[in-house]
Amino acid sequence: MSQALAPGGVHVRAPGKLNLFFEVGGVQEDGYHDVASAYQAVSLFEDVWATHSDEFSVSISGTVEVSGVPADDRNLAVRAARLLAQRIGYSGGVHLDIVKHVPVAGGMGGGSADAAAALVACDALWGADLGGAELHKLAARLGADVPFALMGGTAIGTGRGDQLNPALAKGRFDWVVLPSDDGLSTPEVYAHLDELRGRPDIVAAPSVPEVAPAVLHALRAGDPVALAEHTSNDLQIAALSLRPELRDALELGEGSGALAGLVSGSGPTLAFLTADPESALELQITLSAAGFEALHVHGPVAGARVVGA
Known part of the structure; x- marks a missing residue:
């Protein structure tokens, strides 16, 4: 491999995601869960600039609250850069300048998008x-959502969510x-779901998670009304239990x-x-007038x- 082929820097943009459908299996012996998800990449992006350096370092800014994002080797983008350097035998480092627009710890895969962007940027820079x-193999070693941030578009994820198959999605889907600002811990939400599923009034975990065929039909038809009838998220009951105040916002939006x-x-x-x-x-406008920060995004995007550069 020829080192340092890109003379200056490389700018990569990676999207956040929404889970249009998310079914969670029971907890496994290793503490993880099999899932079945319909992912869609949406027009809320992370920007990462990679420049040559002797060391691995990162700076973080953005339009969202970033104080909780680690700026050291715990950062997933830095881990991605180190993993790629190890894979290709690169002896130098990189400085990553991350500008975040995806909510932190918000369930939209912002950290995974950073990691995917770092892989693409360092691959080009070096x-x-x-x-x-x-790159997909490396991404899968970093987390379940990183491969999808590389792929973009609309996809079905199974296993831990990283076994991806592209899904045909016609047209455009609009979301608000x-x-x-106050994130949720993904492991905490999964653990709480496992607790709730021990109650008799909560639906038990499916033996084999799968995406409902009606979701795939709605995506292929480009029909948001049909998709709305079948979109769901098994983690929602746990998230709402941990954050009961979210129910009011959900009811306001749906009403x-x-x-x-x-x-x-x-x-x-x-x-x-939404319909269009x-x-x-x-x-x-309605949600903003009610005091919420509301963002209009659409998908699928690359x-x-x-x-x-």
């Missing part, structure tokens, strides 16, 4: 040219998302024109599906891509 399949509302991933970000861009704008 002239590795590993190719998508090899309500982020929260103000949304086709459906749900917790995004492990939460606490809420996502409302005009309906999304109206809902955004995965991590180089956008310039």
Whole structure:
């Protein structure tokens, strides 16, 4: 491999995601869960600039609260850069400048998008040219959502969520998302779901999680009304139990024109599906007037891509 082929820096943009459907199996012996998810990449992006350095370092800023994001080797993007360097035998380092727009610990995969962007950026910066399949393997070692941030679009994830198959999604789906400055711990939400499933009034875990066929049909048809009838998230009951105040926001959105509302991933970000861009704008205005930070996003969009130096 020829080191340092990119003379300056590389800018990569990677999307956040929504889980349009998320079914969670029972806890395994290793503490993890098998899942079945319909992912959609949406137009809320993370920007990562990679520049040559002797060491591995990171700086973090953004339009969202970033004080809780680690700026050391615990950062998933730094781990991604180190993993790639180890894979290709690169002896130098990199400085990553991350500008975040995806809510932190909000269930939209912002950290995973950072890691995917770091893989793509360092691959270009160092002239590795590993190719998508090899980058996907590295991404899967970093976390279940990282491979999807590489892929983008709409996909079905099984296993731990990292076994991906592209899903045909016709047209555009418009969403209004309500982020929260106070994140939720993904392991805590999963653990609470396991506790709740021990109660007789809570539906037990499926033996084999799978995405409902009606979700795939709605995506192929580009039909948000049909999708709204079948979108769901098994983690929602746990997230709402941990954050009961989210129920009021969900009810407001669903009563103000949304086709459906749900917790995004492990939460606490809420996502409302709308019929079209005009309906999304109206809902955004309504929720903003009620005191919420409301963002209009759409999907599907592309995965991590180089956008310039």
